[in-house]
Amino acid sequence: MSPHPILPLPPAPADDWALFLDVDGCLLEFADTPDAVVVPEGLPAILERLRERLGGALALVSGRGLKSLDTIFAPLRLTASGLHGLERRGHDGEVRAPEPPPGFDGLLDEARAVAAAYPGAVIEDKGVNIGLHWRRAPAAADALRGFAEAALERLPGYRLQPGDHVLELRPGGSDKGTAISAFLQEAPFAGRRPVFAGDDLTDEHGFVVVNAQEGMSILVGDRADTVATHALADPRAVYAWLASGA
Ligand SMILES: [Mg+2]
Structure with missing residues (x-):
């Protein structure tokens, strides 16, 4: 660059x-x-x-x-x-x-299931956060975003944080x-x-x-x-x- x-x-x-x-x-x-x-x-x-x-x-x-x-x-x-x-x-x-909220492990499994359809997509377990990565799987972007938006409704106080080929579910504040x-x-x-x-x-x-x-x-x-x-x-x-x- x-x-x-x-x-x-x-x-x-x-x-x-x-x-x-x-x-x-x-x-x-x-x-x-x-x-x-x-x-x-x-x-x-x-x-x-x-x-x-x-x-x-x-x-x-x-x-x-x-x-x-x-x-x-x-x-x-x-x-x-x-x-x-x-x-x-x-x-x-x-x-x-902070500690992860109840039911968080289940959500992580669901995210992995979504990513499994797109070779190269990566779900990152970050404790209280979930990182949804599509750098190696651009086609997964929409599916991962859709999953994250739906998941937000089950995670009070959480928000979505966009990054470079990544979206992260994380507590706000x-x-x-x-x-x-x-x-x-x-x-x-x-x-x-x-x-x-x-x-x-x-x-x-x-x-x-x-x-x-x-x-x-x-x-x-x-x-x-x-x-x-x-x-x-x-x-x-x-x-x-x-x-x-x-
Ligand atoms: Mg950086």
Whole structure:
């Protein structure tokens, strides 16, 4: 991908930043399925050095669950928010996460039955969320959307969250912005300049929060509808940018 036509590149990471990083499409290239992503060699070491430099004020802010993040970056266990703000593990290591509602397992089975008709469609069990993926099965998009809309009626308080070739059923009330706000009220993030990099529409909630606190929002990619103040072309550019401050 080429650089964003309008937004400037971000400066190299500085000592006084609180750095928040989306994972898929930002730190990592997308893969056909969520489990198939590859962590570039050297990235864990860069993240570790940056975290040290920022006094611990570095967190992943992802749509993945914490379990998945820990698996991908093992043996690194980073401060992180998972499931678009639903789960959060602070710098102290304490995890806050909700429980799935009753009858949720049955719904997961029904989703799998719908996806089974479309080879390549993937149903992702994310604890309290269900991710419906059609990156490898574009023909499944309508069926998965139809299923999700019907399922909403059986899940009070839930909403649909669209992403890149994915639709997610999730409880309302939190997003990447609420997660970043919560981190910014705690040590070692509080009092630092918030910076958030991400590629997806769901990252815009986080961009709004960091912009409101005189921070910096970095869009990865060249999407036009964004409130981001800066941009990087792709995960390779993100890697080089992080390495320049590590
Ligand atoms: Mg992303």
